[in-house]
Amino acid sequence: MRLEPAGASLTSDSANGAVDAEAWRRGELAEWRRRRLLERKLHDGAAMRASALVLRLGVLRELVPEGNAPLLEGIDDVQDELHLMLDELREVAAQIYPPLLEEAGLVPALRELVAQLDAPVRVIAGRHAQTRFGAAEPAVYFGLAEGLAAAARSGTPVEIVLKPAVSAGGPELLVSVTGVGPEVGEALRDRVQALGGTVECGETTEVRVPCE
Amino acid sequence: MTRLRVGVLRALPVGVGVFVVFVVLNTLPPVLLGRNAVVFTVLLPFLAAAVCALGVRAVLGPVDRFVERITRLRTTTPYSVLAEAAARTRTGMLDTALPGLAEVLAGGTAARQAVIWLVVSDRLVAAASHPPPRTPFPEVANIAVLLDRPDVDHVVPIVEGDVLRAALTITKPGASITVADQRLMRDVASEARLLLQGVALATELRERVRQAAELGSELQHSRWRLTRARDLERSRLAAELGHVTTGRLAVVRGLLDGVRADLLADRTDDAVSEVGMIRARLDELLERFRSIARGVYPSVLRDQGLAAALEELVVDLPREVDLRGAPDRRYPWEVESGIYYFVASAVQRLAESPGPPIEVTLSEADRRLSVEIVDAHTELAEAELQAALANDLERLAALGGAVDLGRTESSVVLRAYLPEQLEPIVGARS
Amino acid sequence: MLLQAAGHEVVAVAAGGDELRELLATTPADVAVLDIRMPPEPDGGLTTAERLREVNPDMGLLFLSHYAESHYLMRILRIGTESIGYRLKEKIGSVEALSYTLARIEAGEIVIEPVLAKRLVDRPGAQRKDAVATLSERELDVLRLMAEGRSNGGIAAQLFVSAKAVEKHIASIFTKLDLHPDASVNHRRVLAVLRYLRSQRDED
Numbered sequence: 071m072r073l074e075p076a077g078a079s080l081t082s083d084s085a086n087g088a089v090d091a092e093a094w095r096r097g098e099l100a101e102w103r104r105r106r107l108l109e110r111k112l113h114d115g116a117a118m119r120a121s122a123l124v125l126r127l128g129v130l131r132e133l134v135p136e137g138n139a140p141l142l143e144g145i146d147d148v149q150d151e152l153h154l155m156l157d158e159l160r161e162v163a164a165q166i167y168p169p170l171l172e173e174a175g176l177v178p179a180l181r182e183l184v185a186q187l188d189a190p191v192r193v194i195a196g197r198h199a200q201t202r203f204g205a206a207e208p209a210v211y212f213g214l215a216e217g218l219a220a221a222a223r224s225g226t227p228v229e230i231v232l233k234p235a236v237s238a239g240g241p242e243l244l245v246s247v248t249g250v251g252p253e254v255g256e257a258l259r260d261r262v263q264a265l266g267g268t269v270e271c272g273e274t275t276e277v278r279v280p281c282e
Numbered sequence: 283m284t285r286l287r288v289g290v291l292r293a294l295p296v297g298v299g300v301f302v303v304f305v306v307l308n309t310l311p312p313v314l315l316g317r318n319a320v321v322f323t324v325l326l327p328f329l330a331a332a333v334c335a336l337g338v339r340a341v342l343g344p345v346d347r348f349v350e351r352i353t354r355l356r357t358t359t360p361y362s363v364l365a366e367a368a369a370r371t372r373t374g375m376l377d378t379a380l381p382g383l384a385e386v387l388a389g390g391t392a393a394r395q396a397v398i399w400l401v402v403s404d405r406l407v408a409a410a411s412h413p414p415p416r417t418p419f420p421e422v423a424n425i426a427v428l429l430d431r432p433d434v435d436h437v438v439p440i441v442e443g444d445v446l447r448a449a450l451t452i453t454k455p456g457a458s459i460t461v462a463d464q465r466l467m468r469d470v471a472s473e474a475r476l477l478l479q480g481v482a483l484a485t486e487l488r489e490r491v492r493q494a495a496e497l498g499s500e501l502q503h504s505r506w507r508l509t510r511a512r513d514l515e516r517s518r519l520a521a522e523l524g525h526v527t528t529g530r531l532a533v534v535r536g537l538l539d540g541v542r543a544d545l546l547a548d549r550t551d552d553a554v555s556e557v558g559m560i561r562a563r564l565d566e567l568l569e570r571f572r573s574i575a576r577g578v579y580p581s582v583l584r585d586q587g588l589a590a591a592l593e594e595l596v597v598d599l600p601r602e603v604d605l606r607g608a609p610d611r612r613y614p615w616e617v618e619s620g621i622y623y624f625v626a627s628a629v630q631r632l633a634e635s636p637g638p639p640i641e642v643t644l645s646e647a648d649r650r651l652s653v654e655i656v657d658a659h660t661e662l663a664e665a666e667l668q669a670a671l672a673n674d675l676e677r678l679a680a681l682g683g684a685v686d687l688g689r690t691e692s693s694v695v696l697r698a699y700l701p702e703q704l705e706p707i708v709g710a711r712s
Numbered sequence: 713m714l715l716q717a718a719g720h721e722v723v724a725v726a727a728g729g730d731e732l733r734e735l736l737a738t739t740p741a742d743v744a745v746l747d748i749r750m751p752p753e754p755d756g757g758l759t760t761a762e763r764l765r766e767v768n769p770d771m772g773l774l775f776l777s778h779y780a781e782s783h784y785l786m787r788i789l790r791i792g793t794e795s796i797g798y799r800l801k802e803k804i805g806s807v808e809a810l811s812y813t814l815a816r817i818e819a820g821e822i823v824i825e826p827v828l829a830k831r832l833v834d835r836p837g838a839q840r841k842d843a844v845a846t847l848s849e850r851e852l853d854v855l856r857l858m859a860e861g862r863s864n865g866g867i868a869a870q871l872f873v874s875a876k877a878v879e880k881h882i883a884s885i886f887t888k889l890d891l892h893p894d895a896s897v898n899h900r901r902v903l904a905v906l907r908y909l910r911s912q913r914d915e916d
Contacts, residue, residue: 073668073685075676094506101513108520116527117778123531124805126538129717132807133545134553141550144557149805151564155571156802159527160779162575166520170781173754178783185782185831260509263502 091266098264102167102208109167117159124152165215167208175200176207176243177232183215184230191218191228198233204281206243209261214247217254226250235278239266245277299337304330379477380410387470388412391463393435393452398474399428400448409448425449435459438467440475447478508704511616511680518623518673523574530567534560588618588644595626601633607644613651617700620681621653624674624698631670632657632694650683652699660694667694715745718807720814728752729760736764736771743772743795743814748784758784761791772817776801780828782910789822789906793899797823797861822861822902829859832909843889844909851888854881859909861902 127149134141163169164183171179177195184191195201203210214230221228228249235242247254255271262269267279307330380398388396389412397411397419406428408419422428428449429437436459440448450471452463537560544553573579583591589608596603612618625642632640637659645652664687668675675685683700715722723739726732728751736744744764748757761773772795775788780800788798797817803825804810816823833844833856847855850871857867864882868875882901886892891904 071687073671073675073687075672075679094503097510101510105513105517108517108524112520112524113778116524116531119528119531119535121778121802121805123535123538124802125714126535128714128806128810130538130542130545132717133542135548135550138550141554141557144554144561148557148561148564151561151568152805153802155527155564155568156778158568158571158575159523162520162523166517169749169779170783173749174783178781182781182783260506264506 095265098209098261099205105167106172109163109169112159112163112166113169117156120152120156120159124149171207171211175202176211177201179211180214180230184218187218189228191230194229194231196233201234203234203243204241205265206267206279206281209265210243210245210258210277210279213258213261214254217250217257220253220257221250239280241281243279243281245279247275248273250275300334303334303337307333381412383470383474384410384412387450387452387467390466391452391454392457393454395433395453397451398448399451401446406449436463436467438471440471440478442475442479448474450474507680507682511620511677514673514677514680515616515619518677519574519579523571526570526574527567530563534563583618583622584615587612588622591622592625592642596629599629599633601636602639603629603633604639604641606642609644609646609651613702614704616681616704617651617702620678620683620700621651621698624671624678624685625653625655627671627674628655628667628696631667632660632662635660635662646702649702650699651702652697655696657694659692662694664689714805714807714810718811729756732760733763736768741771743774743817745774745776748775748777758787758791765792770795772796774799774813774817776804780825780831782828782832785824785828785906786910789903793822793903794820798828799823799825800827821863822899824859824861826860829856832859832906846888847885851881851885854878855885855905858882858902858905
């Protein structure tokens with residue numbers, strides 16, 4: 071018997087490449103939920119254990135007899151390794167689903183993201199810095215993350231402007247990106263289209279995404 | 283019947299008519315109006331002339347037609363009418379252009395009936411005729427049959443290469459087909475051919491546009507699937523990372539307890555060496571960690587391919603695994619890692635309970651990379667396997683593959699495949 | 713735990729913000745250590761701290777997290793700019809580091825995770841066109857340490873220079889960044905610096 075994926079976001083006709091757009095959209099939303107849970111699990115599991123071990127080592131260090139350099143160094147080294155591991159875990163978690171995106175929303179998460187990029191990127195949201203954009207948030211966040219990683223080497227300043235809009239279909243998020251090539255549009259396109267939004271590439275990359 | 287005679291025939295009724303009008307108008311009014319209408323008498327010839335002029339114009343049409351019917355000779359050049367019909371064909375609409383052509387044909391050859399036949403599914407069908415028939419024409423099997431018909435006096439076929447596309451026929455009982463007739467028919471035929479070509483092109487164009495739109499949407503969807511598959515891979519790796527790390531760190535924690543005991547008991551040398559061991563374990567974990575986090579994991583898969591990676595995978599398992607059928611070439615990363623992780627998930631789950639060696643066979647056929655996993659003795663329920671393989675099922679489906687499960691009382695057979703070529707997934711109709 | 717090993721007395725332990733406030737209502741404490749993401753979700757550490765500061769403005773607050781996020785830093789500074797700190801959990805994994813942090817908080821200072829301060833100051837790339845690019849290497853070191861919340865004395869000790877030299881550098885920095893020199897009070901200074909650094913990339 072054929073084993074079907076649980077999400078059923080792919081038609082049983084999957085062999086011929088066709089896709090039911092509405093089912094796919096629900097599949098995307100389900101995928102984001104799964105990733106949020108996964109990040110939680112990583113945080114509560116591996117990261118928690120690693121930092122607990124760091125503290126344990128700290129306590130252990132106090133038991134070391136005065137002046138025993140090799141032992142002290144050994145413990146310090148192990149702590150450093152654990153620090154490195156936690157750094158790597160943080161990076162992985164941020165790629166799966168940054169907790170700030172879930173907790174504080176798209177604009178704060180984007181600002182945190184661009185702060186660590188090797189290029190001058192500004193995020194402009196006016197009085198909408200705290201606004202939440204529903205389903206559009208992970209699609210735009212990850213699309214931009216991928217796109218900016220591919221784009222930013224030229225040193226041209228990049229500006230990302232976000233603002234809400236209302237359409238017949240409900241609330242929407244509008245994003246304009248200047249100072250980048252088509253890579254940003256390409257990265258955004260699949261995720262945004264899957265939710266029923268549009269991407270236009272030109273001098274400015276213009277994106278429109280439904281929030282529901 | 284010569285032209286002269288025709289001319290005389292035309293002139294005759296007109297001449298008679300004019301004569302009658304003059305006589306009436308010149309003689310009658312004076313009689314009616316009496317000796318006082320002397321003034322009118324002067325004007326009367328002019329009046330008569332005017333009436334005749336108007337009358338001739340009105341009468342000429344019917345006279346011509348009458349003469350035509352008697353003499354069966356065209357009196358107007360059909361080429362002006364053909365030009366008009368040709369203008370109509372430029373719009374490319376068969377249903378308005380064809381009747382026009384039929385009309386030109388009938389009028390120009392003075393035929394009683396002219397029919398334009400089109401080839402539709404290997405039969406000849408009357409598409410237009412002038413004058414329009416009272417009962418529809420029957421379909422005709424081929425052009426030979428058409429020639430045999432008693433009501434057909436002349437046939438001109440319209441061909442493209444060696445394929446018959448259409449035919450023109452005229453019915454002209456009791457009259458001969460003149461050279462002029464034949465020439466007109468040929469001209470109408472080429473006009474018809476152009477028209478038919480135009481229509482065929484438009485249909486083909488419509489079909490192409492429809493196919494392109496379909497293709498565009500298929501390509502878009504296939505890109506979505508690839509993005510989804512890559513996302514799923516990233517999640518898979520992160521979950522693997524969490525799993526590996528939690529396990530190893532639990533081990534380290536145990537070792538730390540040992541160090542603590544040593545320190546409390548003043549066994550500092552032992553403590554030093556244990557800390558060293560912990561350090562080594564963490565180094566190893568960090569290495570693995572990094573390759574997982576970079577997304578290209580395991581590196582042996584990237585470097586040496588599927589068979590080598592699976593061999594490494596099964597070494598640590600609590601149950602024996604028989605690997606067969608190493609592919610003789612490399613496949614795209616997503617294909618190899620898709621199959622790899624599927625096998626890893628399945629085999630790791632199956633190996634949790636004891637039993638005979640699990641058989642894993644790789645094969646290549648029908649432009650697919652396939653794998654078959656057989657566990658001859660297992661108590662796992664389908665639902666449990668489905669749960670263990672959830673992420674892989676989705677990923678394989680997104681990449682255009684599928685998984686089948688066969689279950690008997692004690693054994694389980696899993697079969698999975700991926701197309702060997704990923705992009706485009708378009709056109710991979712099974 | 714580590715706190716005890718360091719010789720500090722742990723007076724209360726709670727699983728969530730509400731429980732903590734209850735306990736602290738009756739038991740006095742010098743410093744409260746909170747996880748930003750503790751219950752009530754999603755940012756119970758911050759909401760609890762707000763209430764605690766209202767009730768007991770002298771009690772120090774140390775926020776711990778697995779992530780160094782400048783978004784939360786700004787929120788923390790809104791709660792207070794004295795006796796307050798924000799550190800990565802694993803970075804205070806030794807008695808030394810933990811005690812140092814707690815001591816500074818108790819003394820009324822601000823303690824900001826160096827990783828975060830560094831990230832704010834060292835904006836990427838040679839493309840940096842704003843005023844920070846005009847600072848010298850040394851001035852950048854001073855700026856980073858200021859962003860960590862350190863006092864002049866603290867900065868001097870880290871860089872092995874005199875307090876006077878530090879004052880000079882700070883004056884120069886403030887001029888170049890066009891910031892108000894009413895920065896004699898440490899916490900206002902830190903705030904000014906951090907606000908400036910953040911404003912360089914955002915528009916709120």
